[in-house]
Amino acid sequence: MIADLHRVLTAYWQQLLFVLPKLVLALVLLAVGLGIANHLSRLLGRRLHRRSADPLLADFLTRISQWVLGLIALLVALNVLGFSGIVGSLVGAAGVSAFIVGFAFKDIAENFLAGVMLAFNRPFHIDDTVQIKDLVGHVVALNLRTTLMRTFDGKHIFLPNSMVLKEPLINFTRDGDLRMDFLLTVEVGPDTTPDLATSIILRYLSTVPEVQQGLRTPYVNLEKATATTADLRVYFWGDAEDYRRGVLQFKSRLMQQVKQELLGAGLGVPALVG
Structure with missing residues (x-):
């Protein structure tokens, strides 16, 4: 038994010595290939960022190029080790094994293809x-x-x-413009009609530079009216580039200014809703 074990270990050692140079060469080629892949992808990324107006697409294409070049380096290393059959299977991507792998990584492939479509469609x-x-x-x-x-x-x-x-x-910010609105309740009477409140609001909005005019002129709708109050919905267009902060602050400021205009004209404003 000891002799058989010695013979087996000797055979394994000889096989290791035979494969070791190829293994070292494959690892060196893989390391060099991955380094070249990273370097080329960075160069491509810088070029894409300079030439493309869309950094989203440039970043996505840079990542894809890095993965593709890294995969090529891996295939070269496998070929040096003598795994040409594996390389052919990976490149061919055919047969039952490819179907099984594709099914197992269905979600990964689906998300990758969706990312490609999003990068080029650019919603x-x-x-x-x-x-x-x-x-x-x-x-x-x-x-x-x-x-x-x-x-x-x-x-x-x-x-x-x-x-x-x-x-x-x-x-919300693709076109740079966004329509906003708010609801206010105005006290009405014989001398203070909803039309009067509407004219005061529109006259003031026409003086605000940030409120768009022309084709996107502000307007006011009467949503509800009682004997003493009228609910008016004010619609206006503004710049939506800074949606996170600028839009909300602009709308809040405009609501308060419209309220002050109505109060200054002698109209009561019991309720103001964003």
């Missing part, structure tokens, strides 16, 4: 404010599998790309 850009289901925040990054979104209260949410692609997506 959002970096720092755009979007809503997906009940999640609202601004886009931070698009990765190979996930979309990173940061909510207004500082939470980072990693959404699967397939979910972002399938679910309805609301982009």
Whole structure:
């Protein structure tokens, strides 16, 4: 038994000595290949950022190039070790084994393909404010599998790309303009009609530079009226580039200023709702 064990160990040792040079060469080639892949992907990333106006697409293509070049380095190392059959299977990606692997990594492949579609379709850009289901925040990054979104209260949410692609997506800042509204209740009487309140509001809004005019002129709708009060809904367009803070502050400031204008004209404003 000891002789058989010695013979087996000797055979393994001889095989290791035979494979060791190839293994060392493969590891060296893999390390050099990964270094070259990282260097080339960084060069490509800098070039894409200089030439592209969309940093989201540039970052995504840079990551894809890094993975592709790294995979090529791995295939070369496997080929040096003599695993040409494995290399052929990986490159061919055919047969029952490929089907099993594809099924096992269905979600990963689905999210990757969804990320590619999002990168080229570009329903959002970096720092755009979007809503997906009940999640609202601004886009931070698009990765190979996930979309990173940061909510207004500082939470980072990693959404699967397939979910972002399938679910309805609301982009608040894509066009740079956003319609806002607020509801106010005005006291009315014989001398203070809803039309008078409306004219005061529109006259004031026409003097505010941040409120858009022309095709997107402000307007006021009468939603409810009683013998003593009228509920007026005020609609106006403003700049939505800084949705996280600027839009909300602008709307709040405008609500208070409209209230002061009505009070200055002798109209009571018992309620003001955003």
